[in-house]
Amino acid sequence: MFSLLNMRSVDVAAEKPAEAREPLVPKPDGSTRGRILDVAMRRFARSGFGASVRSIASDAGVSPALVIHHFGSKDKLHAACDEHVLAWIRDVKRDSIGRVAGGGTLLQVLAGADQYAPLVGYVLRSLQAGGVVGREFTEHMIADAEEYISEAVRDGVVTPSRDEAARVRYLIYSSLGAMLLSVTLDPPHDPEDVTAAMRRFMDELYLPMLELFTEGFLTTRRMLDDYLLYVPDPPPGDQPPADGTPHDDEEEP
């Protein structure tokens, strides 16, 4: 069940056995340091990385000095949050492996439960800011997709591509980018539930995506053929001769 960007929330419920697995959220830990880390992550997710140390301290019910005392500096706190979030993501991935056979529907899982809202919010913020979490998350998704798409191609349910790596990157960038853009341009009133916004987005745009994936968009092969004729073979990481541009490729209806 390759699905890749299988986004519709309603399906999630249908696919998983009724005795729902509860979402995996990190244990409270008890220590003040842990609580600070937790509220910092949530605050960053809600307000972006410009959030002040004072606001985080206030959220945690401690003094600003204590935050610095435990983490050394705001930058180090940010780094600790990054690490914390990445670990959480790894846990969710490990936990959800083999659920929908072939895995890969990480986005589905994350959007499916409100408890993941801080995690998702944090990832989106990092994507917006070009942070390490955003980068790593994207690469995770690409690596995963690479794997199960190639499997799906072997099984004959997915078209092969002339450049699998590029296709995977394109697919992940589009879906992630579309979602990011959607919640950025039209943010949820309560920034706490980005997951709801994601599900709305999925519900609205799942049909066109499915249509595109199933039926394509163009009725003629002309543009693709022209391009293939013009450009040699891209597959193993080499660039086409760039722009020596002997391009008398003029297209015209």
Place this chain on the structure above:
Amino acid sequence: MFSLLNMRSVDVAAEKPAEAREPLVPKPDGSTRGRILDVAMRRFARSGFGASVRSIASDAGVSPALVIHHFGSKDKLHAACDEHVLAWIRDVKRDSIGRVAGGGTLLQVLAGADQYAPLVGYVLRSLQAGGVVGREFTEHMIADAEEYISEAVRDGVVTPSRDEAARVRYLIYSSLGAMLLSVTLDPPHDPEDVTAAMRRFMDELYLPMLELFTEGFLTTRRMLDDYLLYVPDPPPGDQPPADGTPHDDEEEP
């Protein structure tokens, strides 16, 4: 010539007549106020909207107080830049109308000339920040695409969709979002030429896009048919019955 997201840079050169139209950049104006506005726009594009009034003043070779004197406040300066950029975009659109018959390749035009770098950079920043320019730009693109896609459908070169409006939105969100994500996660060393980054992105990912548009992704109609069977008709903005899930959101300390 529907093309929509026709992204390949090499084509741009081929399409326009050799006696190149030079890109349309707003006249210098001469006044100090105009110069401040210009450098402010560029500074915002390069460094984001967090850029300080002092840095802008320094760029323009004037005192910070003068910036405030002319624009009232930083927010008003920001708004003036927004207006300035939107006017510029309107000019470019009007200027490029009917160039590639049917228009719509605004992105192409913008990515095609380095002189548009500040404009493009500004739009991307606004997209990142969820500003009005980003929103308006997106809606412009959607409106344009709506028009020439429907034309392309009439001409039989593009598949019809069960929900044209949703498809257009999906296509624009994906392409814009993918591009935004690409330059965010992997920003150009010299932030001055985002256009180069855009062209690189286009060159890399044009093939998979074209493949997807021409050949689709799935080899079976099963998923689409299942979905259509499950969901009635989405066209006029109504939500599917949104399954049972009474979302019990507990959590929150």
Place this chain on the structure above:
DNA sequence: CAACAGACTAAACACGCGTTCAGCCGCCCC
């Protein structure tokens, strides 16, 4: 020529930020 107007600036103001400092408190170990 005098007077006003507007472009422009140096200096300061008020504020929020990340961070530091000195010290208080309660716990554990000798």
Place this chain on the structure above:
DNA sequence: GGGGCGGCTGAACGCGTGTTTAGTCTGTTG
């Protein structure tokens, strides 16, 4: 019991921010 030690705080420091104020200079107008 005494002494260290780590969690923790209130107050301050230094800095960068957007903005204000007072004033200078220049060109125009009566």
